[in-house]
Amino acid sequence: GAGVSQSPSNKVTEKGKDVELRCDPISGHTALYWYRQSLGQGLEFLIYFQGNSAPDKSGLPSDRFSAERTGGSVSTLTIQRTQQEDSAVYLCASSPRASGGINEQFFGPGTRLTVL
Amino acid sequence: LAKTTQPISMDSYEGQEVNITCSHNNIATNDYITWYQQFPSQGPRFIIQGYKTKVTNEVASLFIPADRKSSTLSLPRVSLSDTAVYYCLVGLNAGGTSYGKLTFGQGTILTVHP
Numbered sequence: 625g626a627g628v629s630q631s632p633s634n635k636v637t638e639k640g641k642d643v644e645l646r647c648d649p650i651s652g653h654t655a656l657y658w659y660r661q662s663l664g665q666g667l668e669f670l671i672y673f674q675g676n677s678a679p680d681k682s683g684l685p686s687d688r689f690s691a692e693r694t695g696g697s698v699s700t701l702t703i704q705r706t707q708q709e710d711s712a713v714y715l716c717a718s719s720p721r722a723s724g725g726i727n728e729q730f731f732g733p734g735t736r737l738t739v740l
Numbered sequence: 741l742a743k744t745t746q747p748i749s750m751d752s753y754e755g756q757e758v759n760i761t762c763s764h765n766n767i768a769t770n771d772y773i774t775w776y777q778q779f780p781s782q783g784p785r786f787i788i789q790g791y792k793t794k795v796t797n798e799v800a801s802l803f804i805p806a807d808r809k810s811s812t813l814s815l816p817r818v819s820l821s822d823t824a825v826y827y828c829l830v831g832l833n834a835g836g837t838s839y840g841k842l843t844f845g846q847g848t849i850l851t852v853h854p
Contacts, residue, residue: 628783659844666827667784667844715783729776731783 626650628732630716636738637706645701645735649718656699657729658691659715667715673699706739713737744828749849758815760848762828765809771830773804773811778825778847787826788813815850823852 629648637643649656658670669683673693684690688706693699703710713736717729745763752758764773772791776784788795790802790811801814815822825847 666846669844717783728786728789729784731785733781734783 628716628718628730630714630732630735632735633733634736634738636740638740639708640705642702642704643706643737645703645714645716645737647699647701647716647718647732649697649699649716650720650730651697653718653720653730654696655719655729656693657717657719658699658701659717660712661715661734662712670701670714703737706737708739711737711739744830744845746826746828746845746848748846749851751851751853752818753853754819755817758818758822758850758852760813760815760826760828760850761810762813763810764828764830767808767830773802773808774829774831775800775802775813776827776829776844778827784827784844818850818852820852820854823850825849 628650631646635643635645647656647658654675656673659667660670661667670689671684671691672680675696679691688704689701691699691701699716701714713734715731715734717731719729743764743766746760750758750760772789774789775787777787778784788797788800788802790804792804792808794804795802803812803814811828813826813828827844827847829844
């Protein structure tokens, strides 16, 4: 079946511009996560959506970052007034309602953001 | 969230068994231990998850001692295609009303040589 998809795959923008990154989770998955991975680094948690609950925004690095999830499905991560330090790969993951204690996150291919 | 410590890199040869150990001294009672694999230019991929003792699936085994302050991922008979970054994570697992927010550390770069 279809996995997690993200668009665009690559985005080059100029400093100060706003960007929107899209994530289409696996159908039926109730949890959705955004992570950021800088070159050669591990993943940094950004935000987490679970069903209709208020999102966990504790990982967002500044108020320039925001995300929404419409209808419990597609999510958009928006970065306003981009800075060069925002350059990274932005990864989206989704996970189903767990059974048997397993919580496997399925990752998309990521969006590589380059801020010039 | 529990902090994890794992070796930065490891080297192995085709056909050998590889064991990667992760320390997580402040793991909480409800935390599960999960390992992910990441190839260049791809998102991480789930390998295995466990709570205690030993878990085995078709690709790996996970050994967790009684105190749960560490865990060891065991990859049997590695091949060149197992060259990747391996992440050890601990976090609150789904099972009730909370779902896992996982923290990824630096990971272990495993290089398998011919």
